[in-house]
Amino acid sequence: MAFFLKNPIFFAYLCGFCLVVLTKLNKIKILLKSDEQRNDNEKRMVKKGLKIDLLMALIVHTPLSITLFWFAIFPLIKSSLLEIQNNILFWSGMVGIVGYGFPFSLVKRFATKVTYNTLDSLTKSQKKS
Helix, strand or coil: CHHHHHCHHHHHHHHHHHHHHHHCHHHHHHHHCCHHHCCHHHHHHHHCCHHHHHHHHHHHHHHHHHHHHHHHCHHHHHHHHCCCCCHHHHHHHHHHHHHHHCHHHHHHHHHHHHHHHHHHHHHHHHHHC
């Protein structure tokens, strides 16, 4: 506990990783099954890169999202929320939980939407020609 009080960002990471495991539990179960135990849809998911998807969520997505949230948003609210030392773990945990899903997913969703709209407009302009 003393380690997390001195290094609250690690508590944020721990909470974020725990949330990844909870939200991806069904996918983890699929990977833990043998090939004979998987149905056709699960086999297709594994062939399409389910293992890479989970590894990317754990190794890239979660740490980047939490780090981005920690350095971009947390300083804005830190002074008012962390006046009492006992609150530091609570708010660091909240940063980990919120940081997991918010910044990186938001950017990813925005980029996907822009790409889709661009491709859609290009397709429509090609049809008109």
